[in-house]
Structure formats: C-alpha cells, structure tokens
Amino acid sequence: MYLEQYPNRPHILVTAEELPIQQAIMVNDPTSEEGKRLSFTGPADNVMQIVARYMNLTYTYRRPADNSWGTLLSDGSWTGMMGLIIQEEVEMTPGPVLMGHVRSKVTDYSSYVFTGGFGILAARGRPKVNPWGFLLPLSPLVWAGVFTALVPVITVMLVLPSLLPQHANQPPRQETNIFNCVRVLLQEDIRTTREWWWWERVALGVWMMMILVLTQSYVSNLMSLLAVRHIDNPYQSLRDVLDDDIKIVIVENTILHHYFRVSNGGHN
Known part of the structure; x- marks a missing residue:
C-alpha cells in the first residue's frame, strides 16, 4: 500500500x-x-x-x-x-x-503487518491396550495376501505329484505336504523320514523365505506397539472436525466462523 x-x-x-x-x-x-x-x-x-x-x-x-x-x-x-x-x-x-x-473480493489488503498461525486444539485419546493389538502390525490386506499366497503353494503340492509320471508308483504325499505348508506358517518344525523330491524342497524353501520375511516384520512391529501404547488422533482433516459430534468454541462472526459454517470438505 x-x-x-x-x-x-x-x-x-x-x-x-x-x-x-x-x-x-x-x-x-x-x-x-x-x-x-x-x-x-x-x-x-x-x-x-x-x-x-x-x-x-x-x-x-x-x-x-x-x-x-x-x-x-x-x-x-x-x-x-x-x-x-x-x-x-x-x-x-x-x-x-x-x-x-x-x-x-470486497476489500483491499495492505502488505503484511502481522503474521501468525492457527490450529485446532482437541483432546487426545488416552493410552490404551487393544486386545486385538496382535493384528495391528499387519494390515488386513497383508493378512489376506498371506493366506492367498498359501493357496497356490498348497495347489502346487497337490497337483505336481499327479503330473510327474516318475512318481506314479510312490505313495501319496499330498496330505503331508499340505500340513507342512501350514506348519511353516505357524512357525513349527517339519519332521519326516521319507526322501524329499526336488520340487518339494524348492516349493517349501520359497514358502519358508516368504514366511521368514513376514515373521521378522511382524515381530518388530509388534514389539514397537507393545512398547508404545496406541493413542488415538481423532482429527486428520477439517472434515473430521465438522463430522464429529462435539462442541466447537469459536469467536462468532469471524473469518474462521465463516469457514466452519460453509465448509463441505477438509484438507490435511
């Protein structure tokens, strides 16, 4: 100005x-x-x-x-x-x-004279123990992926013996192979006195590597969750504040009051 x-x-x-x-x-x-x-x-x-x-x-x-x-x-x-x-x-x-x-749109501003910032103050959740906390380290999508990956591994164990003619005279092993896949997922040992076919070793080896990576990630995240209790942060956007059933203390007839009154969306 x-x-x-x-x-x-x-x-x-x-x-x-x-x-x-x-x-x-x-x-x-x-x-x-x-x-x-x-x-x-x-x-x-x-x-x-x-x-x-x-x-x-x-x-x-x-x-x-x-x-x-x-x-x-x-x-x-x-x-x-x-x-x-x-x-x-x-x-x-x-x-x-x-x-x-x-x-x-209706007035003219001068150059900046005062600068400042505003924030929304809200009560934080209290630290609490979630009885289902052991599921938190992995999202539902990851859990679904694990059990989905188990299906093709079991399928390979069931189908391959019937496709390999050199194993036609061997006793059936499908049931044993299925239990072995589940035991690997549950971190249990595998004991057998029979000779392993090469494709069984490859399939179980790949499955063991997948479960090893998944287990280490799960254990480290679970230890972090147990060391630091979960605290809810209810507001991530302005929309969350507007949708929450709370009373907001704000000065009437101000620009902030106008924004809260006409807003239909929020920003992070």
Missing part, C-alpha cells in the same frame, strides 16, 4: 475490535464533547499511530454495533467491522484482520 502525505491533515474514521493483545480503552480528549474518546492498546494501534504520523492525518476509532470482526451473511451483507468498511462508514481498520478469499 502506497502511503501519501496529506497537507490539510484530514480526519478519518477507523474501526477495530478487541483481542487478547488489543484492548479497547477510553482516553481523555479535550476536543471531544464527552471529554473522552475510544482508543485501543496493542500493536495494531501502534501501527495506526505510525500511519497517521507519516500520512499527516488524525483518526477516531469506531467499534461495530455487534462488536464482531464481520462475516458474510446468506443475503450477501456483511456484519461487524467488515460491514462498516464495505458500507464506507469507516475508511480502514488496522486489524489484525485475517486474509481470506471471500474478504479479498
């Missing part, structure tokens, strides 16, 4: 509202009919004093009737300080006013 000095020292109306760092006070003013005038303490008024001194002007504060910052209503009108500015009842406000798309 370009600042220009006025030679005739004009008087303007300025609007402001209270914040924890900005309080409304009444100061003595002999030029006023009541002998006092409205003023504010805090960084916003300090900025306003600098602007007034540089531009050679004087100003008087005017608070909105509803003592709010202002929000857009369904009929297109504005309340609070925004309403005073849009209706040209005052010339400006030192803020601090949050920048927003809906406000930028």
Whole structure:
C-alpha cells in the first residue's frame, strides 16, 4: 500500500475490535464533547499511530454495533467491522484482520503487518491396550495376501505329484505336504523320514523365505506397539472436525466462523 502525505491533515474514521493483545480503552480528549474518546492498546494501534504520523492525518476509532470482526451473511451483507468498511462508514481498520478469499473480493489488503498461525486444539485419546493389538502390525490386506499366497503353494503340492509320471508308483504325499505348508506358517518344525523330491524342497524353501520375511516384520512391529501404547488422533482433516459430534468454541462472526459454517470438505 502506497502511503501519501496529506497537507490539510484530514480526519478519518477507523474501526477495530478487541483481542487478547488489543484492548479497547477510553482516553481523555479535550476536543471531544464527552471529554473522552475510544482508543485501543496493542500493536495494531501502534501501527495506526505510525500511519497517521507519516500520512499527516488524525483518526477516531469506531467499534461495530455487534462488536464482531464481520462475516458474510446468506443475503450477501456483511456484519461487524467488515460491514462498516464495505458500507464506507469507516475508511480502514488496522486489524489484525485475517486474509481470506471471500474478504479479498470486497476489500483491499495492505502488505503484511502481522503474521501468525492457527490450529485446532482437541483432546487426545488416552493410552490404551487393544486386545486385538496382535493384528495391528499387519494390515488386513497383508493378512489376506498371506493366506492367498498359501493357496497356490498348497495347489502346487497337490497337483505336481499327479503330473510327474516318475512318481506314479510312490505313495501319496499330498496330505503331508499340505500340513507342512501350514506348519511353516505357524512357525513349527517339519519332521519326516521319507526322501524329499526336488520340487518339494524348492516349493517349501520359497514358502519358508516368504514366511521368514513376514515373521521378522511382524515381530518388530509388534514389539514397537507393545512398547508404545496406541493413542488415538481423532482429527486428520477439517472434515473430521465438522463430522464429529462435539462442541466447537469459536469467536462468532469471524473469518474462521465463516469457514466452519460453509465448509463441505477438509484438507490435511
């Protein structure tokens, strides 16, 4: 915003509202009919004093009737300080006013004077022991993949003996091979006195390697879960807050109040 000095020292109306760092006070003013005038303490008024001194002007504060910052209503009108500015009842406000798309369409912002951030505070879940915690290290999709992979391994054990003619005179081993696959999955040993065919060794060897990798991943993740108890984090997006059955404490007629009122989606 370009600042220009006025030679005739004009008087303007300025609007402001209270914040924890900005309080409304009444100061003595002999030029006023009541002998006092409205003023504010805090960084916003300090900025306003600098602007007034540089531009050679004087100003008087005017608070909105509803003592709010202002929000857009369904009929297109504005309340609070925004309403005073849009209706040209005052010339400006030192803020601090949050920048927003809906406000930028009807007003002009200066360069940044204050910067800050906002967050949503919510109660965190308490540490708890989940009786089904032994299932947490692996997602349902992984568990489904394990049992799905068991099917082709068992199928190979059942089908190959009938496809190899050199084994036609051998006693059936399908039942034994099926139990061996299940025993590997359950981390049990395999004992047999018969001679192993080469394809049985390959199939069981591959299955053992898969189960070894899966088991080591499961054990390490399970130890982590047992060492650090699970704590729920209920809010991952604005949509989660809107959908939750809670009471939200927020200043009415502010840009944040507007966002919560009209939002139909959330962002991480």
